Amino acid sequence: MIENLKSANRVFKKSLYLVSTPIGNLNDISLRAIETLKRSDYILCEDTRISKNLLEKYQIKSNLIANHKFNEKRNVVKIIKLINQGSLISLISDAGTPGISDPGSILVNECIKNNINIIPIPGASAVISAVSISGFSEKFFFYGFFPEKDKILKEDLENLSKLNSSIVFFISPKKINKNIPLIKKNFIGRKILICREMTKFYEEYKRSKVEDLEPLKNNLKGELTIVISEKIHDKKASQTLDESDKRLIKAMINKLSIKEITDLIIRKNDISKKIIYDYCLKIKDEK
CATH class of the missing domain: 3.30.950.10 (Tetrapyrrole methylase, C-terminal domain)
Structure with missing residues (x-):
């Protein structure tokens, strides 16, 4: 495994590695992720205090650079320069995969513009x-x-x-x-x-x-x-309320909750819950 990574580093001298980290349990990290982080010259992380817990557990001593939503844009020029100088840079987030609801997309797009290789190291995903x-x-x-x-x-x-x-x-x-x-x-x-x-x-x-x-x-x-979940279709359920159902809803709208009204109508007739709910809201808005 280490030999393969060495080979990858020789091929991708100018690279950004997006390394997935655990989403909670620190044991949920791949061997490849650990080796990549150990070989990195710099690791970009959201919160150095959080990242140090993971890095210390696996004896990773690479240099850390804080990279969060407040300074991500300012960091770009410096990071691109480091990569072009031959540094191996890894990007991690506090948990999970960088760039997915976490900082990373700005740097990734800048690397694309500069023809810099971006290598994903997959792992845990919430x-x-x-x-x-x-x-x-x-x-x-x-x-x-x-x-x-x-x-x-x-x-x-x-x-x-x-x-x-x-x-x-x-x-x-x-x-x-x-x-x-x-x-x-x-x-x-x-x-x-x-x-x-x-x-x-x-x-x-x-x-x-x-x-x-x-x-x-x-x-x-x-x-x-x-x-x-996906939509749950009940083929037997009616998609319309009859006039008696509408009168019942109007009479009960200020006495019962929408859930109680829905349960009452469903016991009476097999009708889509959404149809009942939407009609209840419509009546409430009219009052």
């Missing part, structure tokens, strides 16, 4: 790990982190609700609680998997239907990886 245990469709769309602006999120979730595939998000416990109504509005009738502290000692996986989603504890630490 996205793939979550999808693999979800039981949902293997066809998935990765969205990444929720944006700060509510307007953008509302528009994006509405567009994503039209996709018939699994959808993966990164989100904090605080943000998911705030946006549960929006998630329910767009994905009712689907299933959801919430992954917390993946690969760590206290890892937890919560499965439910989207309409049954309840707020999480706000004191939970770390980011969540959530997977929403």
Whole structure:
């Protein structure tokens, strides 16, 4: 393995290595990743304090350069110069694969412009790990982190609700609680998997239907990886509400929750949950 890497270094003298690191458990790193990092002249990392835990465990003593979203643009010229001078540069993130919801894309694009080789060293992935245990469709769309602006999120979730595939998000416990109504509005009738502290000692996986989603504890630490299933079609379910159902909803809208109304209508008639949910929201907006 080491001989192969030596050969690769001779061929790619001017190279940027994107090295995947563990997403939690420090044992989840490849031998090739360790050797690459050991042979690197410089390692670019988001937070040197976090990266040192991994590097010290594997006795990696390469020079560190802080490379995060606040200084990524400023670093580019210096890093390109180092690579052109023959330095072997590796880029890592705090966890997972660089450039995927983490800094890296600016440097990658600059390397492409300068005809510098970019070599991926694959490894742990929160996205793939979550999808693999979800039981949902293997066809998935990765969205990444929720944006700060509510307007953008509302528009994006509405567009994503039209996709018939699994959808993966990164989100904090605080943000998911705030946006549960929006998630329910767009994905009712689907299933959801919430992954917390993946690969760590206290890892937890919560499965439910989207309409049954309840707020999480706000004191939970770390980011969540959530997977929403593909559309679940019930061929027998009606796609329209009859007039009696509409009258019942109007009578109950201020007395029961939308979930309780939905359960009541479904017991009465086999109708798509989304149809009921959307009509409830329409009635609420009109009041």
